[in-house]
Amino acid sequence: MDKLIYTVMTGAERAFHAQQVHANNLANADTAGFRADYEVAGTQAVPGYGYDSRHQSTGSTDVVSQRTGSVRETGRELDITVQGQGLIAVANGNGEAYTRSGVMQVDAQGNLTIQGRAVLGDGGPVVLPPFRKLAVAEDGTLSILPENGNEMQAVDRLKLVDGSRPLAKNLSGLLVSRDGATLAASETVRVRSGALESSNVRPVEEMVAVMDISRQFEIQMKLYQAADGMVEAGNRLLRD
Structure with missing residues (x-):
């Protein structure tokens, strides 16, 4: 169960971080010369002995959009x-x-x-x-x-x-x-x-991205609840 929890919680954290990136882009849609940030997702193994099969998602914002604004x-x-x-x-x-x-x-x-x-x-x-x-x-x-x-x-x-x-x-x-x-x-x-x-931010794209990330976050929370339910079911079997 802990493998699923690692995936779910780091995925939720990445979604939260991505939402901040797109929100900042939207906030600068009228800032002259502003360059939009891209949120890039990745994965890495959880360090430590016995965690070889555990992975967590990562996010970075070191990629800048090069398209020109109007x-x-x-x-x-x-x-x-x-x-x-x-x-x-x-x-x-x-x-x-x-x-x-x-x-x-x-x-x-x-x-x-x-x-x-x-x-x-x-x-x-x-x-x-x-x-x-x-x-x-x-x-x-x-x-x-x-x-x-x-x-x-x-x-x-x-x-x-x-x-x-x-x-x-x-x-x-x-x-x-x-x-x-x-x-x-x-x-x-x-x-x-x-x-x-003008800013090269495209507000419609950013708003669609924010809505998509919100759905991803909801899915992560549902998976977390499912993992919690499976852990509880396993504990009941052990107690019985």
């Missing part, structure tokens, strides 16, 4: 969308991470940020001098019209990387390479100014 025009000069599988590099602690969100902001000190994180350029975090107008070229070059000038001047270039390799998310929800390596700047990645990429 693009909507905003007309805002600091909004950009990365074309293809490109990514924008941002500061993350002492290193860097990557994002598809192109909602950029400039603070009072001229720091260019995305969600409070410094945007990286050719020489590190991008810091802009006072300007009246900002333009972002297709290759990520940042040009400004100085407060006391009449011509646009190139001041830096966004670090854009190729994100077609396997990616995962760190604890901050930013994208990183699965092997932990820093991605090199790409000369082929292009951006589009005045537009944002």
Whole structure:
């Protein structure tokens, strides 16, 4: 009976974890540049002597959907969308991470940020001098019209990387390479100014997945009750 209980309880735990993953995807259906997580199920043997035939299910969320979201025009000069599988590099602690969100902001000190994180350029975090107008070229070059000038001047270039390799998310929800390596700047990645990429979450798919997982959880609970009933029947036979 304990073999069935191992299977049932770990299966129920995996279903609960999967429901959290899909719920988080749904919660970010309107988050610009958000990449949906996939819940991946697996199995492993229960460690310890005498448990060779016992197995339990496992779940992980280190797989990120690579499909692109729809693009909507905003007309805002600091909004950009990365074309293809490109990514924008941002500061993350002492290193860097990557994002598809192109909602950029400039603070009072001229720091260019995305969600409070410094945007990286050719020489590190991008810091802009006072300007009246900002333009972002297709290759990520940042040009400004100085407060006391009449011509646009190139001041830096966004670090854009190729994100077609396997990616995962760190604890901050930013994208990183699965092997932990820093991605090199790409000369082929292009951006589009005045537009944002929507989340690549498909709400209908996520809702269907949540309902299917709920049914799986119910089945696991019924199997648990069946296992409990068989144990009780066995105990009665032993007592008799």
